[in-house]
Amino acid sequence: MDYREEMKRLREELNENAYRYYVLDEPTMSDYDYDMKNRRLQQLEQEHPEEIVPDSPTQRVGDKLKDGFSPYRHEVPLESLQDVFTAGEVEDFCHRMEESLDGNAAYSLEPKVDGLSVALEYRDGVFVSGGTRGDGRVGEDVTENLRTVRSIPMTLPEKLPRLIVRGEVYMARSVFEEINRRREIEGKPLMANPRNAAAGSLRQLDPKIAAERRLDIRIFNLQLAQGRSFATHSETLDYLESQHFSVIPHKTLLTANACLEEIHDINERRMSYPYDMDGAVIKIDRLSDRESLGSTVKCPKWAIAYKYPPEQKPSKVLDIVVQVGRTGVLTPKAVLAPVHLAGTTVQSATLHNQDYIAEKDVRV
Structure with a gap:
């Protein structure tokens, strides 16, 4: 081609x-x-x-505004992260950081929640507004829906003049499964996966629907804090935890090997977390280092997101049916025992590759 x-x-x-x-x-x-x-x-x-x-x-970075919401302008841009997929790319990133910081790099590592990124703003310790990420500079004003997320504090112990934090709104797997069970009984279409369920719930024009969906949040970054200064990212997360935010779990590490071990450990423990995740985020911990490293047009130079490979789980072929396409093409489809995989329930698979079918000896 x-x-x-x-x-x-x-x-x-x-x-x-x-x-x-x-x-x-x-x-x-x-x-x-x-x-x-x-x-x-x-x-x-x-x-x-x-x-x-x-x-x-x-x-471009981000998504388009949905009709019905006012624009929400982010004073501090909500940047995206560069994705990496291999251990070698993690080592390359750490090597660049070591070179740039004269061998004095320290990293903060955390799970990457698969949800919807938002910013929350507080004035004098009171929640005043919040918006979706959008393109990083302008998102959707979903303040009233965010008020329904019970893990978002409406008032803070310390009344800073202004505070902006960034977090990931998600739907817990247990809530997702319960809602789908109820929808199945009521004959309604099932939600595809927790990430899409969370995004769709937060962007409902009726806040009552958002409240019924029992959304949750994990805060992972301090965007702005008037009247406070911090030396490291870890310090900011500890401070935000003291202000009653639900903060992402995080570790401070010093080497590429330690980062890779933690990435592996998080993957091994991923089903113990209440939320779906699609990777792990590695950030430079010292805020002064971040400032000196700067950003590209779209991404900070001081952070990457390691994306986990697709999950694999065994299932059982219960039946094989043949679908007739619009043009008369016949395609066999395997009906599977339902299995929860990558945030969704898989119940079928197309058997369009005869060589693969023969190699794996796919049959009921």
């Missing part, structure tokens, strides 16, 4: 999925497939910069 055709196809697929993921909350591909296609497009754009177009998904 000509590289121009491949780039065009990738742009169309990624933009279509982004619309369904962020606006309709109905994703058409897995996060892993999206990441791999996005990385391929980035590679092609690096090789052929003359082919970069304004509507490429690599040229």
